[in-house]
Structures are given as C-alpha cells and as structure tokens.
Amino acid sequence: MELLIMIDALKRASSERITAVIPYFGYARQDRKDQPRVPITAKLVANLLTVAGANRVLTMDLHAGQIQGFFDIPVDHLFAVGVFIEYIEKLKLKNPVAVSPDVGSIKMARAYAKRLSAGLAIIDKRRISPDKAEAMHILGEVKDKDAIIVDDLIATGSSLVEAVEALKRAGARSIRAAITHGVLSGPAIERIDQCKELQALLISDSIPLENHKKHPRIEVLPLAGLFGEAIKRIHNEESISCLFDTFDGAQASAFRPNIKGAAQCQP
Numbered sequence: 001m002e003l004l005i006m007i008d009a010l011k012r013a014s015s016e017r018i019t020a021v022i023p024y025f026g027y028a029r030q031d032r033k034d035q036p037r038v039p040i041t042a043k044l045v046a047n048l049l050t051v052a053g054a055n056r057v058l059t060m061d062l063h064a065g066q067i068q069g070f071f072d073i074p075v076d077h078l079f080a081v082g083v084f085i086e087y088i089e090k091l092k093l094k095n096p097v098a099v100s101p102d103v104g105s106i107k108m109a110r111a112y113a114k115r116l117s118a119g120l121a122i123i124d125k126r127r128i129s130p131d132k133a134e135a136m137h138i139l140g141e142v143k144d145k146d147a148i149i150v151d152d153l154i155a156t157g158s159s160l161v162e163a164v165e166a167l168k169r170a171g172a173r174s175i176r177a178a179i180t181h182g183v184l185s186g187p188a189i190e191r192i193d194q195c196k197e198l199q200a201l202l203i204s205d206s207i208p209l210e211n212h213k214k215h216p217r218i219e220v221l222p223l224a225g226l227f228g229e230a231i232k233r234i235h236n237e238e239s240i241s242c243l244f245d246t247f248d249g250a251q252a253s254a255f256r257p258n259i260k261g262a263a264q265c266q267p
Contacts, residue, residue: 003049004052008052010053018056021227022057023204023205023227024059024207025059025067026045031070046070046071054073056075056076056234057074058075058230058231060078060206061153061206062077076230080180081108081111081112083221084150087202088148088176088178094146095144095146097120097121097141097142097145099121099149099163100121100123101151102123109122116148121139121140122140124137138167143170147172149163149167149175150177151180152179154177154179154183157192158191160177160179161195161198164195164197167197177202178202180203181203181207182201182207184213189212192215198217199217202219202221203219206223
C-alpha cells in the first residue's frame with residue numbers, strides 16, 4: 001500500500017517516469033490456479049502497480065520468470081547469482097555441486113553450476129502441505145562433495161531442512177544454502193538452529209533481516225551495488241542486458257564483479 005500511495009503521489013506530481021524498484025516481489029508464489037477457487041495474486045499485484053501509475057518495474061529472482069508476462073509495462077528481472085558466486089568463490093570449495101531443491105529451481109542451479117564449474121544435482125520433492133515438504137530422491141552425484149542448495153525463497157524452512165537431511169544421507173561432505181529472499185516466517189529460525197548439518201545459509205538483503213531472526217549461521221549479502229548499477233543504467237537509458245544475461249552462464253566472460261556485488265559490462 002505504501003508503494004502504491006507513493007506511485008500515485010508521484011504520478012499526480014507530473015513525474016516523467018516512475019520506476020518501482022521491488023527487490024522482493026510479494027505474492028509471487030501465487031502465480032497460477034493450482035486448485036479451484038483460488039486467486040492469482042501475482043497478477044493482481046501486477047495490475048495494482050500498473051494502474052497506480054508505474055512505468056517500469058525493477059525486481060530480482062521472481063519465483064517464476066513468467067510473472068514478467070503479467071505486466072504490460074517493461075520489467076527488468078535481475079538475478080542474484082553474481083552476488084552469491086562472488087562470496088562462494090572466496091570459500092575455495094574443493095568439489096562443489098549445485099543442488100536444486102525441486103524441479104522449479106533447476107535453471108537457477110544450472111547457472112550456479114556453470115559459473116562454479118561444478119556438478120548439478122536435483123532433489124525430487126513432494127509437497128505434503130503449503131508449509132511442509134518431503135524429499136524423496138536425489139538425481140545426481142553428491143557423495144563427498146560440497147553441496148550448495150540454491151533457491152529463490154525460504155519461508156518456513158521445511159524444504160531446506162528436508163533437502164539438507166537428504167544430502168547428508170547421500171554422503172555430502174559439507175552443505176550450504178544460497179537463497180535470494182529470506183522471508184524466514186514461522187518456525188524458520190528454529191528449524192535452521194536445529195539443522196546442525198547446514199553449515200551456512202546465505203541470503204540477500206532483499207528483505208531486511210529483523211534482529212530476532214539473526215543467527216550465527218545466516219550470512220546476509222548486500223544487493224545495493226547490483227541494484228545501484230541497474231538504476232543508474234535505467235536512468236541514463238543505457239543497456240542493462242549485461243546485468244542479467246549471464247544467468248545462464250553463456251556470457252559469464254562479459255561479467256565482472258565490482259565492489260559489493262555490482263556488475264558491469266566489459267568495454
């Protein structure tokens with residue numbers, strides 16, 4: 001509501017262009033009707049932003065890339081992979097493997113695997129309820145490897161804990177997680193605290209981490225550099241393709257990290 005009110009105020013003040021910078025796009029998980037009589041809330045939020053007067057949206061790691069199609073205005077979809085890779089490379093893991101906790105995060109895990117020259121594994125997950133999931137099988141080799149679970153969002157932490165337990169049973173040497181949006185709702189912190197096999201949880205500051213949610217194994221990485229570069233390029237009407245084309249690893253050579261995770265194109 002605050003964002004909609006600010007957009008309306010700017011529109012009535014005759015702003016030439018209004019760009020909504022939304023690091024975490026709320027309600028993104030409700031992007032389809034998976035059962036009768038449920039809303040498609042991601043589309044509703046897109047309509048609200050457009051009707052309020054936003055001319056452009058800048059966001060990061062949508063739950064489903066297809067949400068961009070809900071907008072009739074330009075959407076710049078950034079990826080946090082560069083920020084996380086910069087941190088992970090400093091760990092100097094000997095035998096890393098990128099792990100997707102479900103089939104929906106395979107593309108993201110593949111991006112990490114390419115950038116790290118690592119293996120790829122997928123966990124076959126069955127969702128029992130909206131806040132409970134069960135890991136069934138692991139596709140790929142994780143034994144004696146340094147596993148990095150990658151996902152776009154952590155809410156209650158049930159999927160992460162199940163994935164960690166499955167990887168431990170499969171013989172992973174170390175287990176870490178790199179998850180963009182740290183919602184950390186309900187019993188998430190308690191579950192992370194009890195999950196001793198998880199060595200570190202890396203999240204971004206797309207959602208401010210409240211004091212009561214802080215934990216010694218949770219590391220928060222800043223996105224200011226990446227978003228600042230994107231905002232500057234949008235304002236100057238320059239290309240921002242180099243900030244997100246590297247998601248599939250195809251143009252990683254044209255991507256060089258800068259201070260605090262900012263990304264710039266090679267000249």
